[in-house]
Amino acid sequence: MKNLTNHGIDLHTHTFASDGVWSPKSLVEAAKANKIGILSVCDHETLSSLKMVKMYAKKNGIEFIPGVEVAIKHNGSVYHLLMYGFDTENAEINALLEETRLKQWHKKQIMRERLEMRGYKVAESPLDAIAQSISPIYELACSLENDELNFKQAWAICREVEPDYKIAQPAKKVLEIAKNAGAITILAHPGRGGAEIAYASNRAILELVLLGLDGVEAYYHAHSTSEEERLVKLANRYNLLVTCGSDSHDANRKPIAWNPALCDQFLKRLNIRPFSVAA
Structure with a gap:
């Protein structure tokens, strides 16, 4: 297992490859300034920034986890799915993203x-x-x-x-492709909801778990304490992974140095173990 220094973790950020403002270089610099030792980029429907972010992360001593955020639909609702730890050259994943x-x-x-x-x-x-x-x-x-x-x-x-329809791939299809590619699948900001995506109820999450979902982004910049507690309780009950993410797009909301201990089971799945955790 790899040992990292006493730094935080942020598993959900974006660059200008999708709807962010950060360049790969500026994102990594912001992460380093905020004492982040483990970073992931999950741009919407594209992997195009991952190689550059990985390069800058390596130069700055930051462990980089490749990711992507995919819109999925289930029972008439749209959610966002985060995928981690897969081969970025995987043909099925790239075909899925290109189709979207x-x-x-x-x-x-x-x-x-x-x-x-x-x-x-x-x-x-x-x-x-x-x-x-x-x-x-x-x-x-x-x-x-x-x-x-x-x-x-x-x-x-x-x-x-805007036409009155959302673009999203069937959840079952995406989760099957992710499983075949060895990806870890996490439901993004389940407690957020809004114009683009639906709020994920306990029932919706469990239905997605039955389709192959691995975990939930319980710690998210806009989640209330009660939402965090709901999601962590659900994760503990059904043995789901838990992750942390800022959803940073620009300097108005910079990457957040979450405590790596909050998502230790997720990190173990990727064979990453921080030397010690952030206070």
């Missing part, structure tokens, strides 16, 4: 046309944007943002033209 990005690209074209009908000018995406397409509403809001429209206003306008 293609659907997102098509949705973005519908939204772009609707925006143009309203008189907004949206830059034409290059052909290779299909491979990079992550979030239609995020990408278009960034395109509309200018001196007259801030990002919040641009987001609201894009929400008005």
Whole structure:
């Protein structure tokens, strides 16, 4: 097992490969400044930043765990699934991500046309944007943002033209692919909910466990203490793994140095053992 110094852990961050602002270099620098010794990047539907983050993490003495965040659907609801510890060259996982990005690209074209009908000018995406397409509403809001429209206003306008459907892969399909690839699967921010994803009730979590889910992100920057307690209790009852994540996208919410002891069983699955834990 690898021994790490007395540093914290953050298993859920994003870069500009999806909807974050961090570059691989700036994310690692922020993690190091916040005394993080174990870091994972889970960009939405893409693995494109992992090699660069891994390189900078190694230079800075940080243990790096490759990850990805995938939108899944189950019983009419959409959730986000975190996957860790897999071969980033795995053909099934890469085909799954490419399929989702293609659907997102098509949705973005519908939204772009609707925006143009309203008189907004949206830059034409290059052909290779299909491979990079992550979030239609995020990408278009960034395109509309200018001196007259801030990002919040641009987001609201894009929400008005968004087709009434969510892009997500069937949970059973994703969990089977993940299992075949040897990935650890964690339900992201189960207690958050919102416009993009559903709140995960105990029943929903157990249904996903029956499909192969390994654990829950109990410690999350927006979870209340009662939500943490609910999820940890559920994890203990059903022998689920527990993880910690800031969901950091930029300097407004920097990576958080969680105590590695909170997710010790997860780390053991990856053969990682901190030398000592953060206070």
